[in-house]
Amino acid sequence: MRRWSLAGQMLVLQLLVVAVTATGCAVLALVQAHRLLTDDAGHRATAVAVSVAAAPEVADALDDPDPSARLQPFAERVRLSTGVDFITIMRPDGTRLSHPHRSEIGRRFLGNTGPALRGETFTETYTGTLGPSERAVTPVLSDGRVVALVSAGITVDRISAMLRGQFGWGGFIVALALGLGAAGTWLVTARLRRQTHGLGPVELGRIHEHHDAVLHAVREGLLLVGGDGRLTLCNDAARLLLGLPAGAEGRHVDELGLAELTAAGEERVHLVGERVLAVNSAASRLGRVVTVRDTTELQALTGQLDAERGFAESLRSAAHEAANRLHTVITLVELGRTEEAVALGTAELRAAQELTDRVMGAVREPVLAALLLGKSAEAAER
Structure with missing residues (x-):
């Protein structure tokens, strides 16, 4: 089975990251919303309980033979107008009056009343007759005495219902985040797929290793110079031919003394130490690519070949001239003019020897002397 490409792996990974992030943010938002709703319920219950406890109707009704006849309708009106789930007015012993x-x-109140009996207002989460609720309990004071207690609260089920109303928005936000993240990720991975040609990390790693091996194995020197003039890469051959120090990558070509060598131009010859280098510099999308070839041995062989060719031409000319002289001498002998033949041969031999002695005496370099003698023979032929 074909392995996933790098772009495909990036797509799956980024989608997972976006999904986890969006889900985590949604969960945190819902937790925060639940906390806020709970706090808001506690504050509202406290405000309603304190308002009811401060109402004159409550203190007046406590003196009636049947306080519930007045307190129950009053508590229900306030409950419906304020949106709380219950308002319970009770005596200090906890007997409910509403x-x-x-x-x-007439039954006992289910919950804590200790702090309220000490004149304090407090909130708590407690399970009563209506189920778990966020409630507030506050005292009703008369002449500094606690004559009654008021409890108001909102059930946890109602808080949960309000929270469930936020699920739709949370789900919409998560879906929107996933959609935007998926679209952005797809665009990025599409670009990455085009740039990597759909190759996986293993294939890319092998290509890099192969190119690196080829780069360091090739005998020609290779330099890559960035647009800012800094050396970004040099292989082993270039380091050896140019005598570059370790850590040359990243340094400017002016600092390395390579400004002239890396300048734009067709193939040129540069002398570096005792080496004759052929340098070719070409522009690329990322800067310049410079190739360096060692032509020292080639130059020496070319010079030697030119000298050998000159010597061969000189020998051919001398041989041709000698053949002409020899043919003349033979013809004179055949004609019976022996003395003239001997005189001609002796004169030619004497002239050649004199020329050789003069050249060898004036020029101490044997190769140069031989070259001059060869040119003399070629000139005599022409």
């Missing part, structure tokens, strides 16, 4: 369910009037 309740949303009339059957609970």
